[in-house]
Amino acid sequence: MATIDVEKTETAEEAKANEVLILDMLDRFLRTEVKPYVHALEAADEYPHEIVEKMKDMGLFGCLIAQEYGGLGLSTSTYAKIVDRISAVWMSVSGIINSHLIMAMxxxxxxxxxxxxxxxxxMATGELRGGIGLTEPDCGTDLQAIRTVARREGDEYVVNGSKTWITNSLHGNVLALLVKTDPKAEPRHKGMTLLLVEKGPGFEVSRKLEKLGYKGIDTCELTFTDFRVPVSQVIGGEEGRGLKQILGGLELGRINxxxxxxxxxxxxxxxxxxxSQQRKTFGKPICEHQAIALxxxxxxTRVQAARLLTEAAAVAYDRGERCDMEAGMAKYFATEAALENSIEAMRIHGAYGYSKEFNVERLYRDAPLLCIGEGTNEMQRIIIAKNLIARNPV
Known part of the structure; x- marks a missing residue:
């Protein structure tokens, strides 16, 4: 398996040529190492161990990590194109690197x-692989309501609580874990801290969640019982900054x-x-019927508009700008486009679209998750509106 090797580029032309090489290599990998195995792995809800090992060899787990730390140092714009192409073949594979990279970044x-x-x-090599531990059974969008507590005892924290819907938690080995170090703090976010934790005694994967779609990737419930974490594992070395730190990561997550x-x-x-070009009715391919052509x-049009919105958000993120509005727009529109296109694809395929023998059935099951994950689309519209008002005061 070839390894992606990225040199520092000085011009836009060199960066573009480098991106083309990376995407061509990725396309070959997806065509030969992923696409032939998707149907069987997805049907069995089996973790793609061999695919993951090849992704490690290619450097994909470090694609956004700076070169000084052994990563590829790619732009978010290039990364978004990588995720786009992976998801067109099997969306679950993109999730394996996404949660990991939110943690790493x-x-x-x-x-x-x-x-x-x-x-x-x-993390760049994939030796350490994991994700982010945010959601709890009674807490999703309202992260300030989390109940997992880290109580300090000397040079350690003792963590007790639970998390759910945590990607990469079964086969991964490290998490950025959001906890309450001061449950009585007001405002609440000042008592929230992000810990970088590796598995150990007291860290239990309670169960793997069974899902409608998005199969093959591990999504689990976690339980922490007197789980001890060194104080040195506070990300940034200072308590009370966890919510702000992870919200910045969620901008990247929404672009993904x-x-x-x-x-x-x-x-x-x-x-x-x-x-639509192969299936014929009334003596002609169905693509020639106006109902299908529409x-x-x-x-x-949805695909192209979604791609342009996603690119705009990625470029803004690369410039270091606050882009929760742009990321929210891209996430909202692109995921709704995926849902609508999956339904239309099933209608175009008719009964065959409802069969597990065709890819359309899998797309139809995978798409709804996108409208829920990384902040529901209802929440995205609220974020967009708030930013719109803030940027245009009267």
Whole structure:
């Protein structure tokens, strides 16, 4: 398996040429190492161990990590294109690197010098692989309501609580864990801290969650019972900054989910364009019937609009700008596009779209998650509106 090797580029032309090489290599990998195995792995809800090992060899677990720490140092724009292409083949694979990179970039942006030098090189190779521990059974969007508590005892924290819907928690080995170090703090966010934790006594994977779609990737419930974490594992070395640190990571997460939406919407379109030229009714391919042509036109437009919104958000993120509005727009539109295109693809395929023998059925099951994950689309619209008002005061 070839390894992606990225040199520092000085010009936009060199960066673009480098991106083309990376995406071409990725396409070959997806075509030969992923696509032939998706159907069987997805049907069995089996973790793709061999695919993950090859992704490690390619450097994909370090694609956003800076080169000084052994990563590829790619732009968010290039990363979004990588996620787009992976998701068009099998969305679950993109999730394996996404949660991991949110964790890694939180360390890169906020960690101490020692935390960066200790953890980022191992995260870049995939030796350390994991995600973020935020959601709890009674707490999703309202992160300030979390109940997992880390009580300090000398040079350690003792963590008690539970998390749910945590990606990469069964086969991964490290998490950025959001906890309450001061449950009585007002405002609540001042008592929240982010810990970088590795598995150990008191850290239990309670169960793997069974899902409608998004199969093959481990999504689990976690229980922490007197789980001890060294004080040195506070990301950034200072208590009370956890919520702010992780919210910055969620901007990247929403760009990733938007890119997944683009990929899935593109896959639904590609399947429909191909099938509509092969399937004939009343003596002609169904693509020549106006009802089908209208659907294809709408689907193609959704894909292109979603891709442009996602690119705009990624570029803003790369510039270091606050981009929760742009990321929210991209996430909202692209994921709705994926959902709508998956439904239209099923309608175009008719009964075959309802069969597990065709990819369309999987796309139809995977798409709804995108409208829920990384902040519901209802929440995205509220974020967009609040930013709109804040940026345009009267």
């Amino acid at each position: 939180t360390v890169q942006r906020n960690g101490t010098a020692e935390q960066k030098s200790t953890y980022l090189p191992r 989910v938007a890119a997944r939406g683009v990929g899935l919407a593109q896959a639904a379109l590609d399947e429909s364009v191909s099938y 659907k294809l036109g709408e689907m193609a």
